[in-house]
Amino acid sequence: DTAVSQTPKYLVTQMGNDKSIKCEQNLGHDTMYWYKQDSKKFLKIMFSYNNKELIINETVPNRFSPKSPDKAHLNLHINSLELGDSAVYFCASSQGPWAGRPYEQYFGPGTRLTVT
Amino acid sequence: QQQVKQSPQSLIVQKGGISIINCAYENTAFDYFPWYQQFPGKGPALLIAIRPDVSEKKEGRFTISFNKSAKQFSLHIMDSQPGDSATYFCAALSFGNEKLTFGTGTRLTIIP
Numbered sequence: 001d002t003a004v005s006q007t008p009k010y011l012v013t014q015m016g017n018d019k020s021i022k023c024e025q026n027l028g029h030d031t032m033y034w035y036k037q038d039s040k041k042f043l044k045i046m047f048s049y050n051n052k053e054l055i056i057n058e059t060v061p062n063r064f065s066p067k068s069p070d071k072a073h074l075n076l077h078i079n080s081l082e083l084g085d086s087a088v089y090f091c092a093s094s095q096g097p098w099a100g101r102p103y104e105q106y107f108g109p110g111t112r113l114t115v116t
Numbered sequence: 117q118q119q120v121k122q123s124p125q126s127l128i129v130q131k132g133g134i135s136i137i138n139c140a141y142e143n144t145a146f147d148y149f150p151w152y153q154q155f156p157g158k159g160p161a162l163l164i165a166i167r168p169d170v171s172e173k174k175e176g177r178f179t180i181s182f183n184k185s186a187k188q189f190s191l192h193i194m195d196s197q198p199g200d201s202a203t204y205f206c207a208a209l210s211f212g213n214e215k216l217t218f219g220t221g222t223r224l225t226i227i228p
Contacts, residue, residue, distance in 0.1 A: 004159075031214060033216075035216075040220075041154075041203060041220075041221045041223075042218070042220055042221070043160070043205060043218040043221075044218070045215055045216060045217075048213075048214065048215070055213065055214075056213060056214075056215050090159050090160070092159075094214060096214065102165070103148060103165070103209075103211075104150075104162045104165075105162070105214075105216060106162075107152075107159030107160045107161065108159050109157075109158060109159050110157075110158070110159050
């Protein structure tokens, strides 16, 4: 019954490698997000997609590329990984403030990425 | 530039006491102010939220106080319990782009 799921939960890789994190939501939401939480616990939005269309693209290196094959999935691909990419990455989803119910962004359990 | 400032960074409260976390924002375009609770190894989860046309919202032991003119809002946790020990984030959002801007977080520890 997981609402927002991410795989893998842990990812350890070496500098220079390319990796992907997958996210799926079964809530029927139209909008999905990627957030990065750094070692100081600071949470910052990276991207958002609404119905497979990119809505928010924060100042993120272009080594990070989100891909939304359908509105239930939003994957994050990272090329040429660097030490500074080590963080916890959270996927989230929401229905939108016009849905007629209280607004909420639901977060996944996170993927802890460690680059060595 | 930190658009949502949160204090304190950490807070220790005795069981049964009141925990208070404060936030201030700059952007008057924000129109939704949630508080998220995060336990170690978990994703943030919505605790309580308020819109700027309301000065206070209470849900159980959790209350948000909102001061629109001062651009400040705070979370009060009454009768704090050890199970409340977590990191709390205030946030602000404009419904125009659904972009959540988070505060820096407060690590709350409730001691017996």
